[in-house]
Amino acid sequence: LFATLGMMIMAGGAELITVFLGVELMSVSLYVLAGYARTRMISNESSLKYFLLGSFASGFLLYGIALLYGSTGTTNIQAISKVLSTNGLQSPALVIGMALLVVGFGFKAALAPFHMWTPDVYEGAPAPITAFMSAGPKAAAFAAFARVFYEALPTLQGEWTAVIWAMAALTMSVGNVIALVQENIKRMLAYSSIAHAGYVLVAFLAAGELGISSILYYMLAYTFMNIGAFALITVLGGKGEERVRVRDYRGLGYRHPWAAIAMSL
Known part of the structure:
Protein backbone atom coordinates (compact mmCIF):
# COMPACT_ATOMS: atom_id res chain seq x y z
CA LEU A 1 0.00 0.00 0.00
CA PHE A 2 2.84 2.40 0.80
CA ALA A 3 4.52 1.55 -2.53
CA THR A 4 1.25 2.20 -4.40
CA LEU A 5 0.77 5.51 -2.55
CA GLY A 6 4.31 6.47 -3.54
CA MET A 7 3.54 5.67 -7.19
CA MET A 8 0.39 7.82 -7.07
CA ILE A 9 2.28 10.77 -5.55
CA MET A 10 5.08 10.28 -8.09
CA ALA A 11 2.70 10.29 -11.07
CA GLY A 12 0.49 13.15 -9.84
CA GLY A 13 3.01 15.51 -8.22
CA ALA A 14 3.04 19.10 -9.50
CA GLU A 15 6.33 19.85 -7.72
CA LEU A 16 9.66 18.11 -8.39
CA ILE A 17 10.19 17.72 -4.62
CA THR A 18 6.78 16.01 -4.34
CA VAL A 19 7.72 13.71 -7.24
CA PHE A 20 10.97 12.86 -5.44
CA LEU A 21 9.12 12.09 -2.18
CA GLY A 22 6.83 9.76 -4.15
CA VAL A 23 9.87 8.04 -5.69
CA GLU A 24 11.43 7.53 -2.25
CA LEU A 25 8.23 6.23 -0.65
CA MET A 26 7.80 3.76 -3.50
CA SER A 27 11.47 2.71 -3.52
CA VAL A 28 11.88 2.12 0.23
CA SER A 29 8.71 -0.02 0.22
CA LEU A 30 10.00 -2.04 -2.75
CA TYR A 31 13.39 -2.64 -1.07
CA VAL A 32 11.50 -4.27 1.81
CA LEU A 33 9.25 -6.28 -0.52
CA ALA A 34 12.21 -7.57 -2.56
CA GLY A 35 13.72 -9.07 0.59
CA TYR A 36 10.40 -10.27 1.96
CA ALA A 37 11.40 -13.97 1.90
CA ARG A 38 13.96 -13.43 4.67
CA THR A 39 14.99 -17.08 4.93
CA ARG A 40 16.13 -17.18 1.27
CA MET A 41 19.61 -15.78 0.64
CA ILE A 42 18.76 -14.89 -2.97
CA SER A 43 15.90 -12.70 -1.73
CA ASN A 44 18.21 -10.90 0.72
CA GLU A 45 20.74 -10.37 -2.07
CA SER A 46 17.98 -9.01 -4.32
CA SER A 47 16.91 -6.49 -1.68
CA LEU A 48 20.47 -5.33 -0.95
CA LYS A 49 21.36 -4.87 -4.64
CA TYR A 50 18.15 -2.94 -5.26
CA PHE A 51 18.76 -0.74 -2.20
CA LEU A 52 22.37 0.12 -3.11
CA LEU A 53 21.70 0.87 -6.78
CA GLY A 54 18.40 2.58 -5.98
CA SER A 55 20.17 4.92 -3.56
CA PHE A 56 22.58 6.00 -6.32
CA ALA A 57 19.66 6.58 -8.69
CA SER A 58 17.85 8.68 -6.06
CA GLY A 59 21.01 10.75 -5.68
CA PHE A 60 21.11 11.42 -9.44
CA LEU A 61 17.45 12.41 -9.41
CA LEU A 62 17.87 14.78 -6.47
CA TYR A 63 20.98 16.44 -7.95
CA GLY A 64 19.07 16.90 -11.20
CA ILE A 65 16.22 18.60 -9.32
CA ALA A 66 18.74 20.78 -7.46
CA LEU A 67 20.36 21.94 -10.73
CA LEU A 68 16.95 22.70 -12.27
CA TYR A 69 16.04 24.71 -9.18
CA GLY A 70 19.38 26.55 -9.34
CA SER A 71 18.82 27.42 -13.00
CA THR A 72 15.16 28.44 -12.83
CA GLY A 73 14.57 29.40 -9.18
CA THR A 74 11.57 27.05 -8.77
CA THR A 75 10.70 23.37 -8.43
CA ASN A 76 7.12 23.76 -9.65
CA ILE A 77 6.70 21.90 -12.98
CA GLN A 78 4.48 24.55 -14.60
CA ALA A 79 6.65 27.42 -13.28
CA ILE A 80 9.83 25.84 -14.71
CA SER A 81 8.18 25.65 -18.13
CA LYS A 82 7.10 29.28 -17.86
CA VAL A 83 10.60 30.48 -16.86
CA LEU A 84 12.22 28.54 -19.72
CA SER A 85 9.74 29.76 -22.36
CA THR A 86 10.09 33.38 -21.15
CA ASN A 87 13.85 33.56 -20.62
CA GLY A 88 14.95 30.84 -23.03
CA LEU A 89 17.58 29.52 -20.61
CA GLN A 90 20.15 27.16 -22.10
CA SER A 91 22.74 27.11 -19.29
CA PRO A 92 25.08 24.09 -18.93
CA ALA A 93 23.69 23.52 -15.40
CA LEU A 94 20.19 23.17 -16.82
CA VAL A 95 21.28 20.63 -19.45
CA ILE A 96 23.26 18.65 -16.82
CA GLY A 97 20.23 18.72 -14.52
CA MET A 98 18.07 17.37 -17.32
CA ALA A 99 20.63 14.59 -17.99
CA LEU A 100 20.64 13.61 -14.30
CA LEU A 101 16.84 13.40 -14.34
CA VAL A 102 17.07 11.05 -17.34
CA VAL A 103 19.45 8.82 -15.33
CA GLY A 104 17.17 8.84 -12.27
CA PHE A 105 13.98 8.07 -14.18
CA GLY A 106 15.88 5.64 -16.44
CA PHE A 107 16.83 3.56 -13.42
CA LYS A 108 13.28 3.49 -12.05
CA ALA A 109 11.84 2.49 -15.46
CA ALA A 110 14.68 -0.06 -16.10
CA LEU A 111 15.95 1.58 -19.28
CA ALA A 112 19.31 0.57 -20.77
CA PRO A 113 22.06 1.29 -19.76
CA PHE A 114 20.52 1.69 -16.25
CA HIS A 115 18.85 -1.72 -16.27
CA MET A 116 21.53 -3.92 -14.67
CA TRP A 117 19.65 -4.32 -11.36
CA THR A 118 16.49 -5.65 -12.99
CA PRO A 119 17.29 -9.36 -13.74
CA ASP A 120 18.98 -9.94 -10.36
CA VAL A 121 16.20 -8.26 -8.37
CA GLU A 151 5.35 19.86 -19.00
CA ALA A 152 8.53 21.28 -17.44
CA LEU A 153 11.14 20.87 -20.21
CA PRO A 154 9.35 21.16 -23.58
CA THR A 155 11.71 23.97 -24.66
CA LEU A 156 14.66 21.56 -24.26
CA GLN A 157 13.05 18.90 -26.45
CA GLY A 158 15.81 19.24 -29.03
CA GLU A 159 18.37 18.23 -26.39
CA TRP A 160 16.53 15.32 -24.79
CA THR A 161 15.04 13.80 -27.96
CA ALA A 162 18.42 12.52 -29.23
CA VAL A 163 19.27 10.98 -25.84
CA ILE A 164 15.87 9.27 -25.52
CA TRP A 165 16.12 7.99 -29.12
CA ALA A 166 19.48 6.32 -28.38
CA MET A 167 18.17 4.89 -25.09
CA ALA A 168 15.06 3.48 -26.83
CA ALA A 169 17.15 1.67 -29.47
CA LEU A 170 19.61 0.35 -26.87
CA THR A 171 16.86 -0.74 -24.46
CA MET A 172 14.92 -2.66 -27.12
CA SER A 173 18.07 -4.35 -28.43
CA VAL A 174 19.57 -5.30 -25.05
CA GLY A 175 16.25 -6.50 -23.61
CA ASN A 176 15.30 -8.75 -26.51
CA VAL A 177 18.73 -10.16 -27.38
CA ILE A 178 19.79 -11.04 -23.82
CA ALA A 179 16.33 -12.52 -23.05
CA LEU A 180 17.00 -15.19 -25.71
CA VAL A 181 19.85 -16.81 -23.76
CA GLN A 182 18.29 -16.82 -20.27
CA GLU A 183 17.67 -20.17 -18.58
CA VAL A 202 9.30 5.19 -28.77
CA ALA A 203 5.84 6.49 -27.84
CA PHE A 204 7.54 8.92 -25.46
CA LEU A 205 9.47 10.37 -28.40
CA ILE A 212 0.77 10.22 -24.11
CA SER A 213 -2.31 8.15 -24.99
CA SER A 214 -0.03 5.54 -26.61
CA ILE A 215 2.06 5.27 -23.44
CA LEU A 216 -1.03 4.88 -21.25
CA TYR A 217 -2.65 2.31 -23.54
CA TYR A 218 0.55 0.27 -23.86
CA MET A 219 1.23 0.34 -20.11
CA LEU A 220 -2.33 -0.86 -19.41
CA ALA A 221 -1.96 -3.88 -21.73
CA TYR A 222 1.61 -4.57 -20.57
CA THR A 223 0.62 -4.47 -16.88
CA PHE A 224 -2.12 -7.09 -17.16
CA MET A 225 -0.11 -9.38 -19.45
CA ASN A 226 3.00 -9.23 -17.25
CA ILE A 227 1.10 -9.81 -14.02
CA GLY A 228 -0.61 -12.75 -15.75
CA ALA A 229 2.72 -14.32 -16.72
CA PHE A 230 4.14 -13.97 -13.20
CA ALA A 231 0.86 -15.24 -11.67
CA LEU A 232 1.27 -18.46 -13.69
CA ILE A 233 4.89 -18.78 -12.55
CA THR A 234 3.69 -18.35 -8.95
CA VAL A 235 1.02 -21.05 -9.33
CA LEU A 236 3.16 -23.53 -11.29
CA GLY A 237 6.32 -22.91 -9.25
CA GLY A 238 4.68 -23.62 -5.91
CA LYS A 239 5.57 -22.14 -2.55
CA GLY A 240 9.32 -22.83 -2.87
CA GLU A 241 9.46 -21.65 -6.50
CA GLU A 242 11.10 -24.90 -7.61
CA ARG A 243 10.08 -24.51 -11.25
CA VAL A 244 11.78 -21.33 -12.42
CA ARG A 245 13.94 -22.77 -15.21
CA VAL A 246 12.70 -22.44 -18.79
CA ARG A 247 13.15 -26.21 -19.27
CA ASP A 248 10.73 -26.85 -16.36
CA TYR A 249 7.92 -25.60 -18.62
CA ARG A 250 8.60 -28.22 -21.28
CA GLY A 251 5.46 -30.27 -21.93
CA LEU A 252 3.25 -27.86 -20.00
CA GLY A 253 0.55 -28.13 -22.70
CA TYR A 254 0.10 -31.84 -21.85
CA ARG A 255 0.12 -31.47 -18.06
CA HIS A 256 -1.78 -28.18 -17.64
CA PRO A 257 -3.36 -27.23 -21.00
CA TRP A 258 -5.29 -24.19 -19.69
CA ALA A 259 -2.21 -22.81 -17.94
CA ALA A 260 -0.21 -23.34 -21.15
CA ILE A 261 -2.83 -21.43 -23.19
CA ALA A 262 -2.81 -18.57 -20.65
CA MET A 263 1.01 -18.48 -20.66
CA SER A 264 1.05 -18.39 -24.48
CA LEU A 265 -1.37 -15.47 -24.44
Whole structure:
Protein backbone atom coordinates (compact mmCIF):
# COMPACT_ATOMS: atom_id res chain seq x y z
CA LEU A 1 0.00 0.00 0.00
CA PHE A 2 2.84 2.40 0.80
CA ALA A 3 4.52 1.55 -2.53
CA THR A 4 1.25 2.20 -4.40
CA LEU A 5 0.77 5.51 -2.55
CA GLY A 6 4.31 6.47 -3.54
CA MET A 7 3.54 5.67 -7.19
CA MET A 8 0.39 7.82 -7.07
CA ILE A 9 2.28 10.77 -5.55
CA MET A 10 5.08 10.28 -8.09
CA ALA A 11 2.70 10.29 -11.07
CA GLY A 12 0.49 13.15 -9.84
CA GLY A 13 3.01 15.51 -8.22
CA ALA A 14 3.04 19.10 -9.50
CA GLU A 15 6.33 19.85 -7.72
CA LEU A 16 9.66 18.11 -8.39
CA ILE A 17 10.19 17.72 -4.62
CA THR A 18 6.78 16.01 -4.34
CA VAL A 19 7.72 13.71 -7.24
CA PHE A 20 10.97 12.86 -5.44
CA LEU A 21 9.12 12.09 -2.18
CA GLY A 22 6.83 9.76 -4.15
CA VAL A 23 9.87 8.04 -5.69
CA GLU A 24 11.43 7.53 -2.25
CA LEU A 25 8.23 6.23 -0.65
CA MET A 26 7.80 3.76 -3.50
CA SER A 27 11.47 2.71 -3.52
CA VAL A 28 11.88 2.12 0.23
CA SER A 29 8.71 -0.02 0.22
CA LEU A 30 10.00 -2.04 -2.75
CA TYR A 31 13.39 -2.64 -1.07
CA VAL A 32 11.50 -4.27 1.81
CA LEU A 33 9.25 -6.28 -0.52
CA ALA A 34 12.21 -7.57 -2.56
CA GLY A 35 13.72 -9.07 0.59
CA TYR A 36 10.40 -10.27 1.96
CA ALA A 37 11.40 -13.97 1.90
CA ARG A 38 13.96 -13.43 4.67
CA THR A 39 14.99 -17.08 4.93
CA ARG A 40 16.13 -17.18 1.27
CA MET A 41 19.61 -15.78 0.64
CA ILE A 42 18.76 -14.89 -2.97
CA SER A 43 15.90 -12.70 -1.73
CA ASN A 44 18.21 -10.90 0.72
CA GLU A 45 20.74 -10.37 -2.07
CA SER A 46 17.98 -9.01 -4.32
CA SER A 47 16.91 -6.49 -1.68
CA LEU A 48 20.47 -5.33 -0.95
CA LYS A 49 21.36 -4.87 -4.64
CA TYR A 50 18.15 -2.94 -5.26
CA PHE A 51 18.76 -0.74 -2.20
CA LEU A 52 22.37 0.12 -3.11
CA LEU A 53 21.70 0.87 -6.78
CA GLY A 54 18.40 2.58 -5.98
CA SER A 55 20.17 4.92 -3.56
CA PHE A 56 22.58 6.00 -6.32
CA ALA A 57 19.66 6.58 -8.69
CA SER A 58 17.85 8.68 -6.06
CA GLY A 59 21.01 10.75 -5.68
CA PHE A 60 21.11 11.42 -9.44
CA LEU A 61 17.45 12.41 -9.41
CA LEU A 62 17.87 14.78 -6.47
CA TYR A 63 20.98 16.44 -7.95
CA GLY A 64 19.07 16.90 -11.20
CA ILE A 65 16.22 18.60 -9.32
CA ALA A 66 18.74 20.78 -7.46
CA LEU A 67 20.36 21.94 -10.73
CA LEU A 68 16.95 22.70 -12.27
CA TYR A 69 16.04 24.71 -9.18
CA GLY A 70 19.38 26.55 -9.34
CA SER A 71 18.82 27.42 -13.00
CA THR A 72 15.16 28.44 -12.83
CA GLY A 73 14.57 29.40 -9.18
CA THR A 74 11.57 27.05 -8.77
CA THR A 75 10.70 23.37 -8.43
CA ASN A 76 7.12 23.76 -9.65
CA ILE A 77 6.70 21.90 -12.98
CA GLN A 78 4.48 24.55 -14.60
CA ALA A 79 6.65 27.42 -13.28
CA ILE A 80 9.83 25.84 -14.71
CA SER A 81 8.18 25.65 -18.13
CA LYS A 82 7.10 29.28 -17.86
CA VAL A 83 10.60 30.48 -16.86
CA LEU A 84 12.22 28.54 -19.72
CA SER A 85 9.74 29.76 -22.36
CA THR A 86 10.09 33.38 -21.15
CA ASN A 87 13.85 33.56 -20.62
CA GLY A 88 14.95 30.84 -23.03
CA LEU A 89 17.58 29.52 -20.61
CA GLN A 90 20.15 27.16 -22.10
CA SER A 91 22.74 27.11 -19.29
CA PRO A 92 25.08 24.09 -18.93
CA ALA A 93 23.69 23.52 -15.40
CA LEU A 94 20.19 23.17 -16.82
CA VAL A 95 21.28 20.63 -19.45
CA ILE A 96 23.26 18.65 -16.82
CA GLY A 97 20.23 18.72 -14.52
CA MET A 98 18.07 17.37 -17.32
CA ALA A 99 20.63 14.59 -17.99
CA LEU A 100 20.64 13.61 -14.30
CA LEU A 101 16.84 13.40 -14.34
CA VAL A 102 17.07 11.05 -17.34
CA VAL A 103 19.45 8.82 -15.33
CA GLY A 104 17.17 8.84 -12.27
CA PHE A 105 13.98 8.07 -14.18
CA GLY A 106 15.88 5.64 -16.44
CA PHE A 107 16.83 3.56 -13.42
CA LYS A 108 13.28 3.49 -12.05
CA ALA A 109 11.84 2.49 -15.46
CA ALA A 110 14.68 -0.06 -16.10
CA LEU A 111 15.95 1.58 -19.28
CA ALA A 112 19.31 0.57 -20.77
CA PRO A 113 22.06 1.29 -19.76
CA PHE A 114 20.52 1.69 -16.25
CA HIS A 115 18.85 -1.72 -16.27
CA MET A 116 21.53 -3.92 -14.67
CA TRP A 117 19.65 -4.32 -11.36
CA THR A 118 16.49 -5.65 -12.99
CA PRO A 119 17.29 -9.36 -13.74
CA ASP A 120 18.98 -9.94 -10.36
CA VAL A 121 16.20 -8.26 -8.37
CA TYR A 122 13.40 -9.94 -10.35
CA GLU A 123 15.05 -13.34 -9.93
CA GLY A 124 15.59 -12.98 -6.18
CA ALA A 125 12.28 -11.43 -5.15
CA PRO A 126 9.25 -13.72 -4.54
CA ALA A 127 7.25 -14.18 -7.77
CA PRO A 128 4.13 -12.18 -6.66
CA ILE A 129 6.40 -9.28 -5.62
CA THR A 130 8.26 -9.50 -8.94
CA ALA A 131 4.90 -9.25 -10.75
CA PHE A 132 4.05 -6.12 -8.76
CA MET A 133 7.52 -4.60 -9.27
CA SER A 134 7.53 -5.26 -13.01
CA ALA A 135 4.23 -3.46 -13.61
CA GLY A 136 3.36 -0.73 -11.08
CA PRO A 137 6.70 1.06 -10.57
CA LYS A 138 7.41 1.02 -14.32
CA ALA A 139 4.05 2.64 -15.12
CA ALA A 140 4.55 5.24 -12.36
CA ALA A 141 8.10 5.99 -13.53
CA PHE A 142 6.92 6.62 -17.09
CA ALA A 143 4.03 8.77 -15.84
CA ALA A 144 6.44 10.96 -13.83
CA PHE A 145 9.05 10.92 -16.62
CA ALA A 146 6.51 12.10 -19.22
CA ARG A 147 5.01 14.68 -16.87
CA VAL A 148 8.35 16.31 -16.04
CA PHE A 149 9.75 16.29 -19.57
CA TYR A 150 6.56 17.21 -21.45
CA GLU A 151 5.35 19.86 -19.00
CA ALA A 152 8.53 21.28 -17.44
CA LEU A 153 11.14 20.87 -20.21
CA PRO A 154 9.35 21.16 -23.58
CA THR A 155 11.71 23.97 -24.66
CA LEU A 156 14.66 21.56 -24.26
CA GLN A 157 13.05 18.90 -26.45
CA GLY A 158 15.81 19.24 -29.03
CA GLU A 159 18.37 18.23 -26.39
CA TRP A 160 16.53 15.32 -24.79
CA THR A 161 15.04 13.80 -27.96
CA ALA A 162 18.42 12.52 -29.23
CA VAL A 163 19.27 10.98 -25.84
CA ILE A 164 15.87 9.27 -25.52
CA TRP A 165 16.12 7.99 -29.12
CA ALA A 166 19.48 6.32 -28.38
CA MET A 167 18.17 4.89 -25.09
CA ALA A 168 15.06 3.48 -26.83
CA ALA A 169 17.15 1.67 -29.47
CA LEU A 170 19.61 0.35 -26.87
CA THR A 171 16.86 -0.74 -24.46
CA MET A 172 14.92 -2.66 -27.12
CA SER A 173 18.07 -4.35 -28.43
CA VAL A 174 19.57 -5.30 -25.05
CA GLY A 175 16.25 -6.50 -23.61
CA ASN A 176 15.30 -8.75 -26.51
CA VAL A 177 18.73 -10.16 -27.38
CA ILE A 178 19.79 -11.04 -23.82
CA ALA A 179 16.33 -12.52 -23.05
CA LEU A 180 17.00 -15.19 -25.71
CA VAL A 181 19.85 -16.81 -23.76
CA GLN A 182 18.29 -16.82 -20.27
CA GLU A 183 17.67 -20.17 -18.58
CA ASN A 184 15.73 -18.73 -15.63
CA ILE A 185 12.18 -17.74 -16.62
CA LYS A 186 12.08 -14.83 -14.17
CA ARG A 187 15.29 -13.41 -15.63
CA MET A 188 13.88 -13.91 -19.13
CA LEU A 189 10.76 -11.95 -18.20
CA ALA A 190 12.97 -9.30 -16.56
CA TYR A 191 14.80 -8.71 -19.83
CA SER A 192 11.44 -8.81 -21.61
CA SER A 193 10.21 -5.98 -19.34
CA ILE A 194 13.36 -4.02 -20.24
CA ALA A 195 12.53 -4.44 -23.94
CA HIS A 196 8.96 -3.26 -23.31
CA ALA A 197 10.32 -0.13 -21.65
CA GLY A 198 12.15 0.53 -24.93
CA TYR A 199 8.87 0.28 -26.87
CA VAL A 200 7.25 2.78 -24.48
CA LEU A 201 10.18 5.16 -25.06
CA VAL A 202 9.30 5.19 -28.77
CA ALA A 203 5.84 6.49 -27.84
CA PHE A 204 7.54 8.92 -25.46
CA LEU A 205 9.47 10.37 -28.40
CA ALA A 206 6.25 10.93 -30.35
CA ALA A 207 5.21 13.50 -27.69
CA GLY A 208 1.88 15.32 -27.97
CA GLU A 209 -1.52 13.86 -27.15
CA LEU A 210 -1.03 10.80 -29.33
CA GLY A 211 2.27 9.95 -27.61
CA ILE A 212 0.77 10.22 -24.11
CA SER A 213 -2.31 8.15 -24.99
CA SER A 214 -0.03 5.54 -26.61
CA ILE A 215 2.06 5.27 -23.44
CA LEU A 216 -1.03 4.88 -21.25
CA TYR A 217 -2.65 2.31 -23.54
CA TYR A 218 0.55 0.27 -23.86
CA MET A 219 1.23 0.34 -20.11
CA LEU A 220 -2.33 -0.86 -19.41
CA ALA A 221 -1.96 -3.88 -21.73
CA TYR A 222 1.61 -4.57 -20.57
CA THR A 223 0.62 -4.47 -16.88
CA PHE A 224 -2.12 -7.09 -17.16
CA MET A 225 -0.11 -9.38 -19.45
CA ASN A 226 3.00 -9.23 -17.25
CA ILE A 227 1.10 -9.81 -14.02
CA GLY A 228 -0.61 -12.75 -15.75
CA ALA A 229 2.72 -14.32 -16.72
CA PHE A 230 4.14 -13.97 -13.20
CA ALA A 231 0.86 -15.24 -11.67
CA LEU A 232 1.27 -18.46 -13.69
CA ILE A 233 4.89 -18.78 -12.55
CA THR A 234 3.69 -18.35 -8.95
CA VAL A 235 1.02 -21.05 -9.33
CA LEU A 236 3.16 -23.53 -11.29
CA GLY A 237 6.32 -22.91 -9.25
CA GLY A 238 4.68 -23.62 -5.91
CA LYS A 239 5.57 -22.14 -2.55
CA GLY A 240 9.32 -22.83 -2.87
CA GLU A 241 9.46 -21.65 -6.50
CA GLU A 242 11.10 -24.90 -7.61
CA ARG A 243 10.08 -24.51 -11.25
CA VAL A 244 11.78 -21.33 -12.42
CA ARG A 245 13.94 -22.77 -15.21
CA VAL A 246 12.70 -22.44 -18.79
CA ARG A 247 13.15 -26.21 -19.27
CA ASP A 248 10.73 -26.85 -16.36
CA TYR A 249 7.92 -25.60 -18.62
CA ARG A 250 8.60 -28.22 -21.28
CA GLY A 251 5.46 -30.27 -21.93
CA LEU A 252 3.25 -27.86 -20.00
CA GLY A 253 0.55 -28.13 -22.70
CA TYR A 254 0.10 -31.84 -21.85
CA ARG A 255 0.12 -31.47 -18.06
CA HIS A 256 -1.78 -28.18 -17.64
CA PRO A 257 -3.36 -27.23 -21.00
CA TRP A 258 -5.29 -24.19 -19.69
CA ALA A 259 -2.21 -22.81 -17.94
CA ALA A 260 -0.21 -23.34 -21.15
CA ILE A 261 -2.83 -21.43 -23.19
CA ALA A 262 -2.81 -18.57 -20.65
CA MET A 263 1.01 -18.48 -20.66
CA SER A 264 1.05 -18.39 -24.48
CA LEU A 265 -1.37 -15.47 -24.44
